[in-house]
Amino acid sequence: MNQLFNISGKRGIITGATGVISQTICHYLASEGVHLILIGRDDSKLANLKAELMRYPVEISTYCCDVTKEAQVKTTFETIAQQVGAVDFLINAAGGNMPQGIVEGNFFDASMPGFAEVMQLNLMGSVYPCKYFGLCASAERTKKTSCIINFSSVSAYRPLTKVAAYAAAKAAVHNFTQWLAVNLQKDNPGMYRVNTVVPGFLLTHQNRRLLTHEDGSLTERGQKVMAHIPFGRFAQPDELTGAIHFLLSDAASYVNGAAIVIDGGLLAYAGI
Ligand SMILES: NC(=O)c1ccc[n+]([C@@H]2O[C@H](COP(=O)([O-])OP(=O)(O)OC[C@H]3O[C@@H](n4cnc5c(N)ncnc54)[C@H](OP(=O)(O)O)[C@@H]3O)[C@@H](O)[C@H]2O)c1
Numbered sequence: 001m002n003q004l005f006n007i008s009g010k011r012g013i014i015t016g017a018t019g020v021i022s023q024t025i026c027h028y029l030a031s032e033g034v035h036l037i038l039i040g041r042d043d044s045k046l047a048n049l050k051a052e053l054m055r056y057p058v059e060i061s062t063y064c065c066d067v068t069k070e071a072q073v074k075t076t077f078e079t080i081a082q083q084v085g086a087v088d089f090l091i092n093a094a095g096g097n098m099p100q101g102i103v104e105g106n107f108f109d110a111s112m113p114g115f116a117e118v119m120q121l122n123l124m125g126s127v128y129p130c131k132y133f134g135l136c137a138s139a140e141r142t143k144k145t146s147c148i149i150n151f152s153s154v155s156a157y158r159p160l161t162k163v164a165a166y167a168a169a170k171a172a173v174h175n176f177t178q179w180l181a182v183n184l185q186k187d188n189p190g191m192y193r194v195n196t197v198v199p200g201f202l203l204t205h206q207n208r209r210l211l212t213h214e215d216g217s218l219t220e221r222g223q224k225v226m227a228h229i230p231f232g233r234f235a236q237p238d239e240l241t242g243a244i245h246f247l248l249s250d251a252a253s254y255v256n257g258a259a260i261v262i263d264g265g266l267l268a269y270a271g272i
Pocket residue numbers: 015016017018019020021022040041042045065066067068092093094095096097121125151152153154198199200201202203204205206207
């Protein structure tokens with residue numbers, strides 16, 4: 001294989017590992033020879049995923065952690081540093097919208113605890129792992145390049161109706177990614193790369209009920225979304241793996257602070 005794109009032998013952490021998109025990414029990376037440290041909330045889901053990934057000749061470890069709790073994230077990354085050692089990358093995939101974060105009707109009547117919960121998961125749930133990644137990052141421990149990939153969303157660029165908190169949080173993730181991409185260079189120039197992926201619409205747990213009826217047909221909102229996707233279909237989770245592979249590889253050695261949009265042309269389309 002061309003060394004530029006060879007990611008075999010790398011070792012990295014993925015949060016939200018048991019999510020729909022992440023599971024696909026985990027299978028893909030393990031099949032490419034990447035050792036994985038899976039972070040999730042549910043021990044049994046983590047154990048199932050680990051069992052599936054053991055079919056590949058790579059090392060898989062699991063850690064149960066709520067990424068919205070700073071103390072838990074700190075302890076988890078300290079343990080990873082002790083038990084696993086140097087880690088080449090961090091993928092922050094934990095995130096998503098929540099029913100209590102949806103703003104229906106008048107904003108002045110919106111639930112602020114729900115709004116804050118969505119901000120906490122999507123923004124701080126990425127910020128805390130970035131902060132404690134330094135405990136085990138290869139850049140700190142072995143002076144090899146380390147890489148962080150955060151997850152934003154098309155709603156960060158074009159706020160969508162109802163999902164105000166989610167859109168604001170993902171916009172903040174995008175902005176924070178750029179800030180970190182610049183500021184990590186002070187002590188280790190060129191040793192860290194921090195980028196975002198920006199998925200368009202996929203049918204996953206968080207949005208299936210908003211976009212489709214039980215029989216699979218599109219809701220009114222689903223039809224509006226589809227009318228704005230030039231590809232005329234939702235993305236499949238495996239259509240994100242190419243961007244992840246690229247960002248982890250030496251082919252992206254000068255890519256820092258970038259956002260890779262994978263949306264079938266949605267953001268490019270003015271609707272006319
Ligand atoms: N689906 C889309 O259309 C879409 C579009 C753009 C961006 N995204 C982003 O892509 C990422 C993956 O989304 P997905 O669609 O694969 O969603 P998903 O299937 O709901 O996965 C989200 C994952 O985050 C985990 N999680 C939630 N709260 C957590 C917490 N407090 N601590 C630790 N883990 C937590 C969930 O854990 P459990 O397994 O325990 O529930 C789940 O594994 C998210 O950041 C999402 O916002 C998705």
